Structure formats: structure tokens, C-alpha cells
Amino acid sequence: MSKDSNSGNTIEIDREEANFHYDVNYKHDAGMGLSEDTLDYISNVKGEDQWIADFRKKALSVFHKKKMPTHWASEDLDSINFDEIRYYLSAGEAPKRSWDDVPDEMKETFERLGIPEKERSFLAGVEAQFDSEAAYSNVKDAVAEQGVIFVNSSEGLAEHADIFRKWFGKVIPTGDNKFSALNSAVFSGGSFIYVPPGVKVKHPLQAYFRINAEQFGQFERTLIIVDEGAELTYMEGCTAPKFETNTLHSAVVELVAMKDAKIQYITVQNWSANVFNLVTKRGLAHENAEVRWIDCNIGSRLTMKYPGVVMKGAGARGEVISIALANDGQHQDTGAKMIHAADNTTSNVVSKSISVGEGRSTYRGQVHIPKHLKGCKNNTECDALLINSKSRTDTYPAITVRGNKHSTQHEASVSQVSEEQIFYMKQRGLSEAEAMSLSVNGFVNDLVREFPMEYSVELKRLIDLEMEGSVG
Amino acid sequence: MLLEENPSVRSFLDSPEEAGEDLPDWYKNSRRDAWMTFQEIDWPKRSDEAWRFANLKKLSHENLYDAKEVECKDIDRLVASSLSLEENAGQIFFVNDRVIKSPSLDEEFSKKGVIFKPLSQALIEHSELVQNYFMTQDPCLGSAKYAALHRARLRNGFFFYVPDGVSLTVPVEVFHWVSGNSASIFPHSLIVAGSGSSAMVAEYVTSIDDEISFCCGVSDIHGEENSELIYLRAQNLSEEAQSIHLLSTRAGLNSKLKTFNLDLGCEWVRNESVSRLVGEGASSEILAVSVPEKSQEFDMRTLQLHEQPNTSSNLLYKNTLYDDSKTIFAGMIVVEDEAHHTDAYQTCRNLLMSDTCEANSMPGLEIKADQVKCSHGATSNPVSEDELFYLQTRGIKEPAARQLLTFGFVKEAVDRIGNDSLEEVVLGKLGRRFNRIGTR
Numbered sequence: 001m002s003k004d005s006n007s008g009n010t011i012e013i014d015r016e017e018a019n020f021h022y023d024v025n026y027k028h029d030a031g032m033g034l035s036e037d038t039l040d041y042i043s044n045v046k047g048e049d050q051w052i053a054d055f056r057k058k059a060l061s062v063f064h065k066k067k068m069p070t071h072w073a074s075e076d077l078d079s080i081n082f083d084e085i086r087y088y089l090s091a092g093e094a095p096k097r098s099w100d101d102v103p104d105e106m107k108e109t110f111e112r113l114g115i116p117e118k119e120r121s122f123l124a125g126v127e128a129q130f131d132s133e134a135a136y137s138n139v140k141d142a143v144a145e146q147g148v149i150f151v152n153s154s155e156g157l158a159e160h161a162d163i164f165r166k167w168f169g170k171v172i173p174t175g176d177n178k179f180s181a182l183n184s185a186v187f188s189g190g191s192f193i194y195v196p197p198g199v200k201v202k203h204p205l206q207a208y209f210r211i212n213a214e215q216f217g218q219f220e221r222t223l224i225i226v227d228e229g230a231e232l233t234y235m236e237g238c239t240a241p242k243f244e245t246n247t248l249h250s251a252v253v254e255l256v257a258m259k260d261a262k263i264q265y266i267t268v269q270n271w272s273a274n275v276f277n278l279v280t281k282r283g284l285a286h287e288n289a290e291v292r293w294i295d296c297n298i299g300s301r302l303t304m305k306y307p308g309v310v311m312k313g314a315g316a317r318g319e320v321i322s323i324a325l326a327n328d329g330q331h332q333d334t335g336a337k338m339i340h341a342a343d344n345t346t347s348n349v350v351s352k353s354i355s356v357g358e359g360r361s362t363y364r365g366q367v368h369i370p371k372h373l374k375g376c377k378n379n380t381e382c383d384a385l386l387i388n389s390k391s392r393t394d395t396y397p398a399i400t401v402r403g404n405k406h407s408t409q410h411e412a413s414v415s416q417v418s419e420e421q422i423f424y425m426k427q428r429g430l431s432e433a434e435a436m437s438l439s440v441n442g443f444v445n446d447l448v449r450e451f452p453m454e455y456s457v458e459l460k461r462l463i464d465l466e467m468e469g470s471v472g
Numbered sequence: 473m474l475l476e477e478n479p480s481v482r483s484f485l486d487s488p489e490e491a492g493e494d495l496p497d498w499y500k501n502s503r504r505d506a507w508m509t510f511q512e513i514d515w516p517k518r519s520d521e522a523w524r525f526a527n528l529k530k531l532s533h534e535n536l537y538d539a540k541e542v543e544c545k546d547i548d549r550l551v552a553s554s555l556s557l558e559e560n561a562g563q564i565f566f567v568n569d570r571v572i573k574s575p576s577l578d579e580e581f582s583k584k585g586v587i588f589k590p591l592s593q594a595l596i597e598h599s600e601l602v603q604n605y606f607m608t609q610d611p612c613l614g615s616a617k618y619a620a621l622h623r624a625r626l627r628n629g630f631f632f633y634v635p636d637g638v639s640l641t642v643p644v645e646v647f648h649w650v651s652g653n654s655a656s657i658f659p660h661s662l663i664v665a666g667s668g669s670s671a672m673v674a675e676y677v678t679s680i681d682d683e684i685s686f687c688c689g690v691s692d693i694h695g696e697e698n699s700e701l702i703y704l705r706a707q708n709l710s711e712e713a714q715s716i717h718l719l720s721t722r723a724g725l726n727s728k729l730k731t732f733n734l735d736l737g738c739e740w741v742r743n744e745s746v747s748r749l750v751g752e753g754a755s756s757e758i759l760a761v762s763v764p765e766k767s768q769e770f771d772m773r774t775l776q777l778h779e780q781p782n783t784s785s786n787l788l789y790k791n792t793l794y795d796d797s798k799t800i801f802a803g804m805i806v807v808e809d810e811a812h813h814t815d816a817y818q819t820c821r822n823l824l825m826s827d828t829c830e831a832n833s834m835p836g837l838e839i840k841a842d843q844v845k846c847s848h849g850a851t852s853n854p855v856s857e858d859e860l861f862y863l864q865t866r867g868i869k870e871p872a873a874r875q876l877l878t879f880g881f882v883k884e885a886v887d888r889i890g891n892d893s894l895e896e897v898v899l900g901k902l903g904r905r906f907n908r909i910g911t912r
Contacts, residue, residue, distance in 0.1 A: 395837040404824035404854040
């Protein structure tokens with residue numbers, strides 16, 4: 001628990017565990033500001049092919065042309081100063097395959113965050129990104145032998161261009177939005193994963209994103225292709241130290257699930273409260289494939305994230321399960337996008353948000369079912385819990401249905417922890433804080449169960465901690 | 473033909489006629505200001521969030537003219553041809569925004585100080601009273617330009633004022649007809665229910681012919697403390713017509729307001745409804761039914777604005793979509809900082825009757841207070857196969873069963889009006905519609 005709580009009745013997040021940073025001797029630093037030179041610098045350091053350099057430059061011009069989406073989104077976006085951000089920072093070394101080879105400062109960082117133990121315990125592979133580049137990347141031999149490729153984006157594009165170039169930028173085109181264009185211009189790091197047909201990766205692959213430097217932008221790019229009948233679970237975690245200045249994290253994540261494939265993508269985002277987290281995530285599901293986004297947003301100053309699934313093949317399924325917690329000074333603007341583009345596709349969105357103190361949580365959703373399809377179904381549920389009288393929550397869904405062979409339903413509710421509930425529990429001998437914590441845990445309980453065990457235990461612990469002294 | 477046209481043509485995009493000499497100065501100024509405002513504001517654009525999903529091509533207002541004065545030869549036949557209440561407390565009749573028959577009001581109520589008059593007359597006779605309430609509500613759902621247009625060009629409408637403590641147990645009725653090719657009307661409805669009063673109003677907007685026409689109406693309802701009011705508006709303009717209607721209610725302390733919109737006619741309809749709950753304990757019920765067919769597009773935007781604690785609002789919109797029709801529902805519930813203990817509900821249900829219809833739903837919530845109960849729901853579904861099967865096993869043929877279920881679907885909203893005679897009028901109009909659509 002942090003000591004510098006600024007108001008007695010808000011929840012303090014257990015972000016202290018990640019609140020430290022090291023002075024790292026960066027070999028490559030693209031400097032402040034964004035121009036074609038920045039892109040040249042990145043391409044140079046990475047030794048990229050010409051087509052990638054061209055792709056970056058085209059994206060930069062799209063980025064400049066696009067307006068900030070402040071006509072519908074938070075005006076807080078205008079506080080981002082693109083000239084005062086460093087777009088590329090790295091120690092200039094290739095990712096290490098062995099933990100012992102990782103430079104000490106970085107090793108200490110990840111050890112404090114418990115990455116190596118987690119890997120030993122249950123993961124099939126880990127990639128750890130430190131600012132712009134991966135510091136460590138390892139796939140267990142057994143998984144690699146099945147033909148699974150798990151590398152960072154530079155390596156993926158350089159050495160497996162035949163696999164990745166086909167889908168690179170196809171699910172999320174450069175011009176999708178201003179921040180996807182920015183990412184396309186300056187992307188670095190992120191995971192490239194390929195799972196061959198029929199391979200069911202038993203244990204999750206994990207990526208860990210760490211921002212260490214001040215006034216920095218992290219722009220990882222992830223592309224995951226799961227071939228016919230294959231299955232994969234991928235998890236990512238994010239942390240950063242608390243700085244006075246703002247930090248930008250703008251990722252693009254593209255998932256491709258071929259026929260009958262299944263992808264489960266789990267995020268636990270716990271950025272410090274100075275990070276703008278503006279992320280574009282979308283999956284493409286072919287025939288009978290399934291893409292599930294399981295998303296938990298606890299950190300950041302402003303998160304704007306609407307994971308999407310384009311159901312391109314008949315019988316495809318998309319799902320978004322999300323938990324958001326907005327504390328003082330935070331705005332969790334999350335949601336989901338379900339594009340039905342084939343017959344008999346089904347989608348499900350379940351979103352739960354908790355607003356504490358002056359925190360604000362927002363749900364934005366889009367469901368699109370065009371003409372001439374049949375048998376499409378969508379279910380959307382969003383529930384919001386308000387803890388204090390200054391907390392705020394918004395819901396803005398948009399549902400388009402054409403034709404009478406479909407069925408959609410959307411429901412949202414807003415409530416607070418009822419006084420009767422608290423009273424009842426206090427009567428049974430619980431303290432007010434315990435009662436509050438129990439109620440909030442009950443509210444998210446059915447979603448927490450969707451997370452892998454280690455994560456769900458951690459989530460419950462976080463919520464317990466945060467509920468201390470929050471009754472008001 | 474029932475009517476005879478007089479010449480005098482003015483496009484509604486030209487500067488409007490000056491207000492009559494005898495009208496009060498504040499009104500003349502308001503009209504002039506409005507015309508300036510109208511010219512300053514841009515037309516809606518595709519990128520306007522308030523116009524999301526709307527097909528702006530449908531809003532071409534070229535070659536539309538201020539409706540001309542027509543001479544009505546057989547008023548009784550006109551009145552008889554429209555479905556209306558069996559019993560009323562008063563009636564006003566307009567064709568093309570001109571009074572065509574002397575208005576009536578039961579003597580019992582006029583003695584108690586009830587005012588029910590054409591607006592043009594009320595502006596002169598009750599200038600101050602009208603000024604207190606005239607266009608005081610902010611058009612915040614995207615149609616500020618149309619609100620200015622209305623204020624600049626309006627010719628008539630009605631003013632209904634119920635003094636403190638007076639109860640009318642029978643509704644008053646207002647009829648608007650529009651006639652002639654490219655005629656535009658700008659009817660204004662101003663309703664004020666004084667403290668502890670209660671009343672009901674039914675208003676019908678109908679085309680006499682099948683011509684293109686345009687209706688840009690504003691209905692403002694003010695419910696003072698402890699008042700109770702029901703307002704019904706039924707629109708059945710021609711299939712070529714365009715209609716934009718801005719409805720706003722202001723519910724004071726412990727008042728109960730209820731509005732019901734029935735939309736049947738028009739090629740393009742945009743309805744904006746703002747319900748402000750400005751007094752503690754106020755409640756507002758917002759109901760609507762529409763049955764679009766062919767290529768009709770009905771665009772409905774609503775706001776339930778809770779400004780005070782212990783207020784409640786309940787919205788139910790039901791649309792039955794046939795053929796290539798399209799509906800847009802964008803609803804928002806806003807609960808302000810201090811409005812604790814608010815109950816707010818919003819439901820939009822679309823029944824999809826064809827393979828090519830399109831239903832867009834954007835139910836929204838913005839909650840800044842706690843101790844609130846809010847929910848919204850939006851569904852889009854075809855007729856349930858199980859229900860059809862059930863009726864068929866009881867010997868009802870499929871087409872008839874389908875019609876029965878459709879009627880049952882909209883009736884849920886109609887039943888909420890809570891007044892038998894008003895419900896009967898609405899059901900009568902819906903019955904005509906469903907019979908004409910038949911078993912499609």
C-alpha cells in the first residue's frame with residue numbers, strides 16, 4: 001500500500017511493487033520528437049529492409065493527416081505532446097536466450113517483478129520487453145520443436161517474412177486510427193508468433209512489457225497467427241515506474257485465427273498513472289475459429305482500448321471479457337468491437353467496471369451485422385459499480401443489425417454497493433472495509449474466474465488491497 | 473379537392489416573413505435573432521457524433537416552401553376523416569399553420585383560467601406568460617440549426633396553460649394538417665402545467681394529400697411542482713414528407729410527466745426528445761412507437777437528464793421494421809453530480825420483420841452520482857419462432873399469428889400511456905397501419 005494517498009476514501013492500488021527504475025546506459029536513443037529522421041534512425045539501428053522503411057514513412061504521413069479523435073473521445077488526449085517523447089530507446093543488444101545473459105539492471109527489474117519464477121512455474125515461453133526492444137526471449141524446447149515461432153517483431157519480419165509479411169498490417173491497416181498510424185511509423189518490439197496447423201500449445205506464452213525511461217513512448221507491435229486447428233493462449237503484462245512526466249504506450253496487436261483455430265489473448269495492464277495507454281487490438285477469425293480477448297485494466301492515466309473481432313468465416317466466434325478499475329485521476333475508456341461478416345457468427349461481450357474516488361470508466365462498443373447474413377447473434381452485457389459519490393461511469397454502445405435472421409441484445413446496469421449488503425455483513429462481524437472488498441469481489445467474481453489461476457488469485461489480492469479504507 | 477390554394481411562394485431557406493405588426497417586440501426580436509442563428513450554424517455533417525448512422529442525403533430541403541394559405545371548404549369532413557377522441561375538453565384545428573375553425577374550450581375550464589389558444593393569439597393576449605416559457609429549453613441533441621429555423625419561421629401552434637390546482641380529466645386536442653406540394657410547416661406546442669394541476673394533450677400531424685412536405689415542429693412541456701401531464705403526438709404525414717420534431721420536457725418538484733410519440737408517416741423522421749428532471753422527486757416517462765416500412769428512415773435521439781436527487785425516468789421505444797426501413801435510436805441517460813438516488817431506465821426494442829431492414833441502437837449512460845439505479849437495454853430480434861408455433865398449434869394461421877404478435881409487441885408501450893381514451897386513438901391508428909401492411 002502506498003502511503004501518499006491523497007484522499008482518505010479512495011482505493012490505493014498496489015502499484016508500488018513496480019514503482020522503481022534503473023539508470024540504463026542506452027546505446028541507441030532516437031531523441032525527442034518525431035520526424036522522418038526518427039524513422040530512418042530506427043530502421044538503421046534495426047537494419048530493416050526497404051519495404052519496412054517505406055511502410056514506416058507512409059504511416060507517418062497518415063499519422064500527421066489524421067485528427068485527434070477528441071470529437072468523441074476524452075480531451076485529455078490533447079495533453080500528449082508528441083514532440084516531447086522519445087520514440088526509440090534500446091541498449092542495442094539482441095534479446096538473450098538465457099536468463100544469465102540479460103544485463104544486470106534489466107535482470108533486476110524483471111526479477112523484482114517475478115518474471116523468471118513465473119516462467120519456471122507454468123509458461124511455455126516468455127518474452128520480456130524493456131523500453132523499445134526485447135531483453136529476453138525464450139521458448140521452451142518442447143514447444144519450439146512443434147514448429148511454434150515466438151520472436152520479437154524485428155526478428156519476425158527479418159527471418160520469417162514469408163509467414164508474417166502476408167498478414168502484417170492487414171487486420172489493422174495503418175490508417176485505422178491516428179494511433180495505429182503512429183505505431184506503424186515507429187513500431188519496435190512486440191511478439192510475432194506462429195503456431196503451425198493442429199498444434200495445441202498446452203501452456204500459455206507470455207510477454208512482459210516494461211517502460212523504464214521517462215518521456216518515452218513504447219510502440220510494440222504484435223502479430224499472432226494460429227494456423228488451422230491450432231490453439232494458443234497468450235498473456236501480456238505491463239508495468240512502468242511513476243514519473244512526473246507523461247509516457248505514451250501505443251501498441252498494435254493483430255491476431256489471425258485460421259479455420260478451426262482458437263486464440264485466447266489475456267492482458268493484465270497495470271501501467272503507472274502517468275501512462276497514456278492507447279492501443280488498437282483486433283482479431284480476424286476464419287471459419288469456425290474463435291478469438292477471445294480477456295482484458296483487465298487497472299493502471300494508466302487514460303486507457304483507450306476496444307479489442308475487436310472480425311468474424312470473417314462462417315461459424316466464427318468472438319468474445320471480449322473485460323474488467324476495468326478506475327481510480328482517482330484515471331479514465332478507463334474500454335470496450336469492444338464485433339464485426340460480423342459471415343453467416344452464423346456469434347459474439348459475446350461482458351464488461352465490468354468499477355469507478356473509485358474520482359475515477360471514470362467508460363464502455364464503448366460497436367456491433368455490426370450487415371445485410372444478407374443469417375443466424376448472427378450478439379450478446380452484450382456491461383455492468384458498472386460506483387464506489388464514491390465523485391466516481392463516474394459512462395456507456396456508449398452502438399449496435400447495427402440489418403435483416404431479420406439475427407438476434408442481438410444489449411444490457412447495461414449501474415449500481416453501487418448497497419448499504420443493506422454492507423450492513424448485513426457488518427452484522428456478521430466483518431469490518432466495513434472487509435465487507436466492501438467482499439462486495440466488489442463478488443461483483444467481478446464471475447469474470448475473474450476466466451483468468452488463469454495465477455492471475456485470478458493476484459487480481460483478487462489487488463482488489464482486496466485497494467478496497468482498504470475506500471468506504472465513503 | 474377540399475382545399476383551394478392561394479399564391480405566395482417563399483422558399484424556407486429565404487429570409488422569413490416579418491412577424492405581424494401586432495405581435496410583441498420581444499417575439500419579433502427573437503424571430504430576427506433566430507434567423508441570424510440559423511444562418512450561422514452549419515448543416516449537420518457526416519462526422520457529427522449527434523448524426524451518426526443518419527443518412528444525410530435524406531435531408532435535402534431544396535425546393536421546399538412556406539406552406540401557403542388554403543381555403544378549407546369542408547372542415548367537418550376533414551375532421552371526421554381523422555381518428556380522434558370521443559370526448560375532449562377543447563380543440564384547435566390548423567391547416568398549413570393557419571387556424572381553420574374557431575377553437576373550442578369547455579366553459580368550465582376557461583372560467584378556471586385555463587388558456588388553450590392558437591399561439592398567434594396567445595402571443596398578443598398573454599405576451600408575458602408566453603415569453604416566460606417560449607423556447608427556453610436548449611436543443612442539445614444535434615438540431616440547434618433546426619430549432620433556430622423553427623423559431624425564425626414559425627407561424628402558429630398552440631399555447632395550453634393550466635393554472636395552479638386545476639385538473640382537466642378530459643384531454644384537449646390539436647389537429648395539424650399540411651397540404652400542397654413542397655409545403656413546410658413549423659408548428660409550435662407550448663404546454664405549461666401549473667402547480668398541482670393535471671391535464672392531457674393529444675396532437676395529430678397529418679397530410680391531406682400525398683405530396684412532398686416538410687414539418688419542423690417544437691413541443692415544449694413545463695410541469696411545475698406536483699403537476700401531472702400526458703402528451704401524445706401522432707405523426708402520419710405523407711410517404712414523401714420529412715419531419716423533424718424537437719420535444720422537451722421540464723419536470724419540476726414531484727411532478728409526473730409522460731410523453732408518447734407515434735410515428736407512421738414520412739420518408740425521413742428525426743425526433744429529438746430531451747427530458748429534464750429539475751425538481752426533486754420528479755418523474756418522467758418517455759414512450760414511443762414507430763412502424764416504418766418501405767424506405768422510411770426514423771432517427772430518434774433522446775436524453776434523460778437528471779439534475780436533482782430522487783428523480784426517476786423511464787423510457788420505452790418500440791419499433792417494428794418492415795421492408796427496407798431503417799431506425800436509429802440514440803439514447804442517453806445523464807445523472808449529474810448531485811442527483812443521488814436516481815432511478816433511470818431506458819429500453820429500445822426493435823422487431824425485425826424483413827430481411828433488409830436495419831436497426832441501429834446506441835443506448836448510452838453517463839453517471840456522475842452514486843446511489844443510483846440505472847440500466848439500459850436494446851434488443852433487435854425477429855418474431856419468436858416459439859411464439860409463432862404456439863399460436864399455430866392453437867389454430868391461428870401463420871400470417872395472422874405474426875400480425876397478432878407484432879401488434880402485441882407495440883401494445884406494451886401503448887398500455888403505458890395509462891389513459892383509455894388516448895390509448896384507443898393510438899391503437900386505432902396502429903390498427904389501420906397494420907391492416908394496410910397486411911400479412912407481409
